[in-house]
Amino acid sequence: MATWTNKTAQAVLLEMFNAAIKSADPHAALMDALPEKPKGRCIVVGAGKASAAMAAALEAAWPDVALSGVVVTxxxxxxxxxxxxxxxxxxxxSDSMSEVASMLILESVKxxxxxxxxxxxxxxxxxxxxxxxxxxxxxxxxQAVNKALLRSGATIQEMNAVRKHFSDIKGGRLALAALPAKVVTLVISDVPGDNPEDIASGPTVPDSSTLEQVRVILSRYHIDLPEHVSRVLCERRATVSAADIxxxxxxxxxxxxxxxxxxxxxxxMGITPLILGDALEGESAQLGIMMAGIARSVKHHGLPVKTPAVLLSGGETTVTIGKGSAKRGGRNTEFLLSLANTLAGEEQIWAMAGDSDGIDGTEDAAGAFVCPDSLFRAREREINAKQMLDEHDSYTFFAMLNDLIKTGPTLTxxxxxxxxxxx
Incomplete structure (x- = not known):
């Protein structure tokens, strides 16, 4: 493109984002992974943000099969x-419907x-x-333990290891309840490394986590348990192994x-892509600083790739709130605000980041855009970008600049x- 403006750059970035989401469309992805149709009954269970769309796709793919079951989204x-x-x-x-859904799912596989x-x-x-x-x-x-984990900065693997030891359906226990039926698990992965144990806490796969690991995680993030919860956790039970299911x-x-x-x-489009990895983790703000450095190297030195170029990455970062307070934000907007502060108005660099499910954290935006003039426009409105980053108020920052990306739920x-x- 001869002339790059905020509008053209954002359109290019949004097209890439939409292509990434489309690649995970359950209707297209599910067709090639279906097992043979059963001689007996076919029970469909599931959980996740994409599970309802996956269920609809399965019904469309198998119109001649009698299906039943329960899926929670x-x-x-x-x-x-x-x-x-x-x-x-x-x-x-989780809320009470999470518990109701779990009980109905277990009932359906009896x-x-x-x-x-x-x-x-x-x-x-x-x-x-x-x-x-x-x-x-x-x-x-x-709920209390989950809230503490979410604020602690724990990784998704650490959070799910703890969740499995507090659960009667995770860590392979759903598959155990379905025996002797055959269980086939179709997965849309959202975790670094695509380990099925970590996706939705692995309800249909063997569990390799241990009680000792859970205790280390709780200690590392200073999460104190009520006495009765600690007592239950100390009651050892066998994990579901590969010999069981x-x-x-x-x-x-x-x-x-x-x-x-x-x-x-x-x-x-004639832009050189460089995929830096699909499993980047760590603090969102720190990743923003690191990515700004790589972007500057590309711009000024043509390393590790020459311009025009786009740096692509995926994974799940964390935002550590600790015991302090936070305003409105998500891991993607926090990453972008840190990136913008570090780039400090560097010309000819644009960025976007978004959650492929359409919801960054608990907000109504998937993510946002950063432009070379983002900080300039913020100063014009007397918005303090560094203070808003410190306060974990990144959603508000980009909302005030009208640079949020709102897709609604993408169903994947x-x-x-x-x-x-x-x-």
Missing amino acids: RYGHAVPTRQIRIIEAAHPV NLTPDDLVIALISGGGSALMALPRTGITLADK QADVRMIATPSKALQSAAAIAER NVNDIRAILIV
Whole structure:
């Protein structure tokens, strides 16, 4: 492009983002991963932000198969289905419907035979949406621990290790309940590394986590448990192992495929893509500082790639709130505000970051754009970008600049997509 403006750069970045989301469309992704149709019954269960769309896709793919079962998704993410029951529940902190859905899911897989087939539709967000506390632990107990984990800066792997040991459905226990039926799990991954144990806390796969690991995680993040919860946690129980269940797991969409789709759009436009990885973790603000350095190297030195170029990355960063207060933000807008502060108005660099499910944290935006003049426009409005970053108020910053990206629920989830355009 001869002339780059905010409008043209944002359009290019948004096209890449949309291509990444489209690559994870359940209707397209599910078709090639379906198992053989069963001799007996076919029970469909599932949990996650994409699970309802996956259920609708399965019904469309198998119109001649009698299906039944229960799937739970986030409020606002349900789609019409004919045979499979869709329940909506809360995310990222479970509510009573999360518990109800879990009980109904377990009820649906009772009394099955070896001729029956259970198809589990699993995607990101399923851990909060499908919450069934262990006996002796209440939903309020789980909510309190989950809130503490979310504020602590713990990784998704650490959070889900803890969640499994507080649950009667996670960590393979759903598959155990479905025996002797065959269980096939179709997964849309949203976690770094695509480990099925970490996606929705692995309800249909063996659990390799240990109670000792859980204790280390709780200690590391200074999370204190009520005495009765600690007592239950100390009551050792066998984890579900590979000897207990046969896990047939099929990844139908991943962050890596999403980034490759975004890269293909860049190449078509004559922009050189550089995929930095689909599993970047760490503090959102620190990643913003690091990415700003790489972008400057590309602009000034042509390293590690010559312009025009786009730096693509995925994964799930964290925002550590601690015991302090926070305003409105998400990990993507926090990353972008840190990036903007570090770039300090560097010309010819634009960026976007967004959650592929359409919701960054708990807000109504997927993410936002950063432009070379973002800080200039903020100063014109007497907005203190550094103070808003310190206060974790990144959503408000980009809302005031009218630079939020609002897609609504996308009905899929392959985690965050970040793109930095250098021309």
